[in-house]
Amino acid sequence: MGNEDLITIAELFCTDGRVTDIRPVGNGHINDTYRVTARDQETGDSGEYILQRINDHIFSDPGGLMDNITAVTKHIGGRLAVIPARDGGSWCRYAGGCWRMMTYFSGSYTCEKIDDPEQFREIGRAYGAFIEALSDFPAETLHETIEGFHDTRKRFDQLIEAVRKDTEGRKSFAAEEIRFAFEREKDVDILADCAARGEIPLRVTHNDTKINNVLLDRATGKAVCVIDLDTVMPGLAVNDFGDAIRSGASTGREDEPDADSIRLDLELYRSFARGFLEGCPSLTERERELFPVGARMMTLECGIRFLTDYLAGDHYFKTDYPEHNLVRCRTQFRLVRDMEEKWNEMRACIDEITAIHQ
Secondary structure (H helix, E strand, O other), X not given: OOHHHHHHHXXXXXXXXXXXXXXXXXXXXXXXXXXXXXXXXXXXXXXXXXXXXXXXXXXXXXXXXXXXXXXXXXHHOOOOOEOOEOOOOOOEEEOOEEEEEEEOOOOEEOOOOOOOHHHHHHHHHHHHHHHHHOOOOOHHHOOOOOOOOOOXXXXXXXXXXXXXXXXXXXXXXXXXXXXXXXXXXHHOOHHHXXXXXXXOOXXXXXXXXOHHHXXXXXXXXXXXXXXXXXXXXXXXXXXXXXXXXXXXXXXXXXXXXXXXXXXXXXXXXXXXXXXXXXXXXXXXXXXXXXXXXXXXXXXXXXXXXXXXXXXXXXXXXXXXXXXXXXXXXXXXXXXXXXXXXXXXXXXXXXXXXXXXXX
């Protein structure tokens, strides 16, 4: 899409002034994101915004999605907010696309790799505080933006179907990864069963707690806010904990070609857990006990999703080359294996931190 079209789209929203610049930012798997600059012609003041094209192939109900984001940001308060469209809505359509605008935070940054444990602790604190701030929000009023998003059984069944169909003829290239996933089928219902028995509560959760979904202040290093709220809906705090560990406590990138170099960094694991508990002191004892399970299950689930997408032809995640999703799958499965090898240490770490917070 050309720059003129993007400017036209940006001007459909209530910016403070005329749009003067627009450029792509970020490297998200799903949505296209741009930073917009608008200048007030009378005062000369400039404002900056985030413009995103919502992937309505994945998010089939953009209206429901934006209802969620609007309600949640209003409930939390703070600077993160939806910029309304000039027609009064929270989003708009243009040339077949679905678009939204949010506030932009100058002087902030996101990290793709953790530089030190205190940085990860701050990210943990932000995600914990997000859940805490929404602990009194009526979860049942939120739309399910992706049905069964963290239903690990459903994800496993999708993998079975992708292996059976083998539409792209890729199954033979992923035989080892398929075997690894199938050997762990007995585990995929663990957290769902705990929730069904009432051992852990259903909460309003973020559900996509990658390290780059927290904005950090460049000057202080403190969290500014949690972003990318597309998947905010009813869920399990254990999953939010686990997905962040998968994302931030690995010794390598999500698409590191040398999967054998991937390990769980226990110091980072410990730092995030401390921050998460500091941000969300209302977590139950059982939720805390299940932190290691959440870390392993979210990593396994993500690897299954990458593997399924690879076998089905790369329809969900953006890829840069044909084997990209298979490479991602391998890093996740290597991280799962390392977690299994460090299981006692992971549990002891949480026991130690929980004792401090009691």
